Amino acid sequence: MKLSIFAAVLAALPLATSSPTWGPGKGPYGPKDKYPGLAVLAKRAGLQYFGTAIDNVVLNNTRYVSIAHNRSEFDQVTPANGQKFVHIEPQRGVFNWTLANQVIKPAKKARQSVRCHNFIWHTQAPEWLEFGNWTKKELVSIMENHIKVEARYFYDTCFSWDVVNESFNDDGTFRETFWYKTLGKEYIELAFKFARKYTSPRTTLYYNDYGIEKVNNKSLAIAELVKDFIKRDIPIDGVGLQGHFRMATAPKYEEISASIAQFNKLGVETAITELDVRIELPDSPEKKAKQAEGYANAVKACVDADDCVGVTVWDFWDPVSWVPYTFPGWGNACLLDDDFNKKPAYYAVSDVLRAAA
Template sequence: MSWRITLMAIASAVVCTTATFALAAGGVRSLAHTAGIHFGTAVNVEALGTDAPYSRLLAREFDLVTPENAMKFSVIQPERGRFDFSQADALVAFAEAHAMQVNGHVLVWDQQLPDWLTQGHFSSDELKAILREHIQTVVARYRGRVASWDVAAEAVGEDGKPRETFWSRGIGADYLALAFRWAHEADPQARLRYNDYGGEGAGAKSDGIYTLVAGLRTHRVPIDAVGLQMHVSLNDAPRPEDVRLNMKRLAALGLQTDITEMDVMLPLPASRAALKKQAVLYGAMLQACLAVPQCRSFSTWGATDRYSWIPEFFPGQGAALLFDASGHAKPAYWSIKLALLTKASHKR
C-alpha cells in the first residue's frame, strides 16, 4: 500500500470516527501510555507562571516535557562560572508535580551561546574544560530527575558531512564523543540522545546522521538514542515509510529513536483543507513511530500556536501545532488521538 493511500485512509478515519473519541476521555497522555510511548511537547517556561490554561493543557495532554529555551547554554550560564537554574528548576518542578518526564535540551549546540564564550579567545584545552564543567554541572544538578538529555544537536550538514561548528573549530572532531562521555559520567542512568533536523527519512543528511552515530557506537560512546526533529511543511515532509525504515536501521545499531520537535507549518490564514492535510501528516508520522518498537516518544515543538516559534522565523507561516492559540484542539489533535486509540486497542 502506498503512503498516499495510507494517508487517505487516516483522513477518512478522522472524519468517520468522531464518536470513538468520546470513548477516550481525558488527554492524549493516557492513551500514549497504553500505546507504549511517551507523548511530549516543548514548553515555554515563562508562560507556566502567567498562563494557567496553558499549564492545565500541558498537564492534561502530555507526560513528557522539553524546555524550549530554559536549559540552553546562554540561559543556564550567561556569564562564565555563573549558572542560572531558575527557569530550568521551574520546569522540573512543574513536571514532577504532574508526573511528567523531563528531557533536557540541549547541552552542545552551535547556537544560543553566550557572548563571553563565542567572543572569547580560548585554547582547545580551555574550551574542553569549559564544556566539561558546563555539561557536568547541569547534568549532575538534575541527576535522577531529568530522564533524558539532548546531549548534542545539529552537527551534520545538509550534504551529510560533519558540520563545522564553534565546538568543532575550537576543540576538534572528538567534541561530540567527549560530550556524551561527560554527560554519562554525571548521570549514568540518564538516556543520552543525538538530535537533528532534516534527517528523518531518506537522503544525504539521514545517511550522514547514521554514519555519525554508527561511529559513536563503534567507539563505545554512551549514546542511547537519535532524535528526529520533524520540522516540516505540507510540501517538504519525508515519506512516512522512509521514516519508519530509517528508524529500523538506527534500531539495528542498538539505538532507540524519538520524534522530538514535530510541527507542520501552514500558510496563514490556515484553510480547512490545509488543516485536514496537516492532520493526516501528523497521524502518519505517529504511525511510523508506533510501527517501530524502538521509537520511544513523540513530541511536538510547542503545545499551542500561541507559543510557536514558526511565525517569528517564517513570516506568513504558522498554525503548526495540535492546539490553536486559544488552546482549542485542531484536526491534527484528533488524528493523533485516533492513531493512539488504534495502537492501544491492539495492545489490549
C-alpha cells in the same frame, strides 16, 4: 520492543495520500464517544510517553499551564529553552537555574517525566563562549565543567538528555561551528563521554537533529557517527528525529519509518523529539487536513517501530509556537488553535494511537 497488532491495517490506510476529515467521531478508524488524553493513548499503544515542550514566555497563562501539566495529555515535559547554554551559564562559571526550574518544578509536581534539552549546541550560546579566543584545552575544560555542573544539578530529574544538537549540514558534512573549528568533530565524542560521566546511569543520551526524518545524506552521516561510536564504545543511547515539517512537504509514513529503522538496527533507540507541522498562511480546512496527515504519519511511524520510545510535540498551542518568528508567512503549527480548540491534527494523532492500542 513493541509491535503493533494493527500494523498491517494501519499501513494500508491512506494517511499519506488523501485528506480525511478528522474530528470527534470523524476519524478514519471508526466512531468513538470520547477521547482519552494523548499520553494515556500513547501508553496503551506501547510508547513510553507523549510529551510537549514548554517555553517560559507563556507560564502566566493559567489555561495553558493546566493543559501543559495535565499528565493524561502530556506525561513528559521538555524545557524548550531554559536548559540551553545561554540561560544556564550566562557568564563563565556562573550558573542560573531559574528558567529551567520554572518548567521542571511544576512538571515534577504533576508527576510528569522530564526530557532535558540540551547540553551542547552552537546556537543560543552566550557571547563569552561563542566569541572567546579559546585554546583546545580551554574549550574542552569549559565543555566538561558545563556538562558536569548541569548534569549534577538535574541528576535525578532527567530521564533523557539531548547531549549534542544539530552538528551536521544537510549534505552530511559537519557544521563549522565554534565547537568544530576549535575541537574538530571530536567535540561530539567528548560531549557524550562527559555526559555519561556525570549523568545518572539511568539517563539515556541522545544525538538530536532536524531534517533526518528521511534516509538522506544527513541521516546517513549521523548513522555512520552512531556506528562509529558503538564500535569504539563511545556512549550513545538514542537519536532524536526532531520532526519540524512543512505541511505540503511533510515526509510520508514509509519515509519516516525507514529513517527510524536505520538507527534502530544499529542498536540505539529513537524518538520524535520536536514535532510540529507548519502551515503557509492563510490557513484553510484543506491545509488543516494535510497538516493532520503530517502529524499522523510521524506518530504512526514511531508507534510501529520496534524501538521508537516516544513523541514530543514542540509546544501544543499556536500562539506560542516558534514558527511565525522563524518562518515569516508560516504558522498554526501546533495541535491546539488560538482558542485552545483541538485541531484535526490532534484528532489524527489520537486516532493513530487509539488504533494501535
